[in-house]
Amino acid sequence: xxxxxxxxxxxxxxxxxxxxxxxxxxxxxxxxxxxxxxxxxxxxxxxxxxxxxxxxxxxxxxxxxxxxxxxxxxxxxxxxxxxxxxxxxxxxxxxxxxxxxxxxxxxxxxxxxxxxxxxxxxxxxxxxxxxxxxxxxxxxxxxxxxxxxxxxxxxxxxxxxxxxxxxxxxxxxxxxxxxxxxxxxxxxxxxxxxxxxxxxxxxxxxxxxxxxxxxxxxxxxxxxxxxxxxxxxxxxxxxxxxxxxxxxxxxxxxxxxxxxxxxxxxxxxxxxxxxxxx
Numbered sequence: 001x002x003x004x005x006x007x008x009x010x011x012x013x014x015x016x017x018x019x020x021x022x023x024x025x026x027x028x029x030x031x032x033x034x035x036x037x038x039x040x041x042x043x044x045x046x047x048x049x050x051x052x053x054x055x056x057x058x059x060x061x062x063x064x065x066x067x068x069x070x071x072x073x074x075x076x077x078x079x080x081x082x083x084x085x086x087x088x089x090x091x092x093x094x095x096x097x098x099x100x101x102x103x104x105x106x107x108x109x110x111x112x113x114x115x116x117x118x119x120x121x122x123x124x125x126x127x128x129x130x131x132x133x134x135x136x137x138x139x140x141x142x143x144x145x146x147x148x149x150x151x152x153x154x155x156x157x158x159x160x161x162x163x164x165x166x167x168x169x170x171x172x173x174x175x176x177x178x179x180x181x182x183x184x185x186x187x188x189x190x191x192x193x194x195x196x197x198x199x200x201x202x203x204x205x206x207x208x209x210x211x212x213x214x215x216x217x218x219x220x221x222x223x224x225x226x227x228x229x230x231x232x233x234x235x236x237x238x239x240x241x242x243x244x245x246x247x248x249x250x251x252x253x254x255x256x257x258x259x260x261x262x263x264x265x266x267x268x269x270x271x272x273x274x275x276x277x278x
Contacts, residue, residue: 126228
């Protein structure tokens with residue numbers, strides 16, 4: 001059976017995976033003041049970060065249209081898996097679901113599973129890699145559909161940000177909290193509770209925050225079936241490698257994948273941010 005994985009542009013594929021025809025990205029649109037940016041292969045991270053730093057307003061995102069998703073479904077592959085950023089952060093999931101209905105009205109039934117990742121970035125990539133692995137093992141559409149939703153529910157996502165300014169601009173932190181945390185070099189360790197961002201802990205300095213994040217991740221993951229960690233970084237490859245080393249210190253024999261954030265995850269994580277999915 002042939003298959004295709006369609007992701008919104010918060011599916012942060014590795015460089016190698018971007019060249020793989022099994023993957024297709026349907027981009028969101030980013031807006032900083034009056035500047036509109038399509039989050040596609042031409043996204044310029046450094047220019048975008050500069051625009052965000054210079055703006056006093058909160059950057060905005062616009063999810064892909066149902067028509068854009070429907071066009072992605074109109075392909076020769078028999079099985080389609082659609083991965084979207086948490087529905088608590090974007091309308092991308094709803095748009096992809098509307099597209100499925102439109103496709104079926106026009107073309108009839110097709111194996112299309114739309115998955116609210118309840119995560120973002122590395123969390124979406126982790127699920128995409130799991131789908132590929134299951135196909136390599138000969139699983140069929142129904143088996144993979146049941147399994148991937150179970151894995152989605154088991155997955156944990158964590159992040160540590162260099163600056164709280166991006167959270168503040170997105171309305172997730174008051175200015176007073178941002179001021180004191182920045183002044184004291186306090187770095188929050190954040191997580192996702194079924195797609196909703198929550199604060200888990202905090203530490204003084206990035207090094208201690210990374211170590212604490214990995215400690216929490218290993219403890220909460222326990223004896224989960226998938227033994228893989230995916231680290232996404234925003235313009236911070238050295239920090240990603242530092243998190244990888246922290247995970248390796250725990251003695252877990254996990255596969256560890258590192259990728260870089262595209263536009264949507266860059267907007268939320270900010271310059272230097274790290275997102276970990278296990």
